[in-house]
Amino acid sequence: MSAILLIGAGRMGGALLSGWAGRKIVPIIAVEPKPSAELRALAKRNHIALFARSDSIDSVRARACVVALKPQILKQAAVHLRPIAESGALMISIAAGTNIATLRKAWGAKARIVRAMPNTPGAIGRGITALYAAKGATAKDRALAERLLSALGQTLWVHSERDIDIVTAVSGSGPAYVFLLVEALAAAAMAEGLPRAMAEKLARATVTGSGALLDADSSPAARLRLNVTSPGGTTEAALNVLTAKNGLSALMRRAVKAASRRARQLGS
Numbered sequence: 001m002s003a004i005l006l007i008g009a010g011r012m013g014g015a016l017l018s019g020w021a022g023r024k025i026v027p028i029i030a031v032e033p034k035p036s037a038e039l040r041a042l043a044k045r046n047h048i049a050l051f052a053r054s055d056s057i058d059s060v061r062a063r064a065c066v067v068a069l070k071p072q073i074l075k076q077a078a079v080h081l082r083p084i085a086e087s088g089a090l091m092i093s094i095a096a097g098t099n100i101a102t103l104r105k106a107w108g109a110k111a112r113i114v115r116a117m118p119n120t121p122g123a124i125g126r127g128i129t130a131l132y133a134a135k136g137a138t139a140k141d142r143a144l145a146e147r148l149l150s151a152l153g154q155t156l157w158v159h160s161e162r163d164i165d166i167v168t169a170v171s172g173s174g175p176a177y178v179f180l181l182v183e184a185l186a187a188a189a190m191a192e193g194l195p196r197a198m199a200e201k202l203a204r205a206t207v208t209g210s211g212a213l214l215d216a217d218s219s220p221a222a223r224l225r226l227n228v229t230s231p232g233g234t235t236e237a238a239l240n241v242l243t244a245k246n247g248l249s250a251l252m253r254r255a256v257k258a259a260s261r262r263a264r265q266l267g268s
Contacts, residue, residue, distance in 0.1 A: 004148065005062040005089065006030040007054060007081065012094060012152075013068035014039055015123040019151025021046035029057055054080055062089040064144055071095045071266050078106035085111040090141045092116055092148065096168045097266025100134045100161055112137045114145040117167045120175045122152025129155045130167040165267070169259035177255065182207050 009032035029049045043050040074095045085107035118129040129149040189199035229235045242248040
């Protein structure tokens with residue numbers, strides 16, 4: 001049986017390996033020049049072949065090659081993966097801002113390519129990954145890509161490559177926005193007089209608990225917000241600030257626009 005090949009087993013790559021191991025996807029070969037102790041242990045437990053260099057696996061025949069490298073590293077390393085693409089492996093890139101044209105230049109015009117954009121909650125199987133299949137990818141390729149990336153959580157397909165840049169700005173970068181919200185909420189609580197430990201615990205539990213409720217209740221987020229908001233009450237007083245002309249919605253639009261623009265710049 002041909003292998004699933006992973007190039008780059010850092011945080012996201014390691015999460016993929018863990019998910020694949022849990023789903024008994026075999027055989028797996030991973031290339032990571034600086035494997036952590038946790039990665040070595042995972043590889044040993046699950047019989048994952050671990051190599052430090054991609055040129056050590058030139059003779060390996062892979063059915064799919066998932067490239068989990070940072071964009072700046074992929075820019076230099078992509079051309080060295082051309083033999084894998086030319087051998088017939090489906091090439092799946094999870095690098096932000098690295099477009100199909102760039103990948104085809106490195107891997108050849110006939111390469112079958114899927115771009116994917118996961119996010120960090122995939123480390124605990126609660127992520128969401130958007131996928132885009134380039135021209136030439138088959139229905140079988142799409143099914144395999146979805147199977148491999150669903151190890152991180154939910155998946156969805158987008159209709160254009162431009163959508164991947166927007167996804168990068170929303171769900172790819174989005175966890176950082178949520179973590180910043182926790183920091184800001186805790187800082188606001190401290191400014192009002194709560195001690196740091198209490199403020200941080202309240203902020204963290206509020207955001208994680210609200211996320212769990214959002215996941216458990218299929219009501220629109222707007223409905224859940226209204227359920228908390230009593231007319232003339234404390235929540236409404238706060239929301240009047242957050243929903244003002246230059247409030248949270250406007251700020252989030254600017255943030256997502258900036259991230260989306262940067263994703264396009266990285267691909268140019």
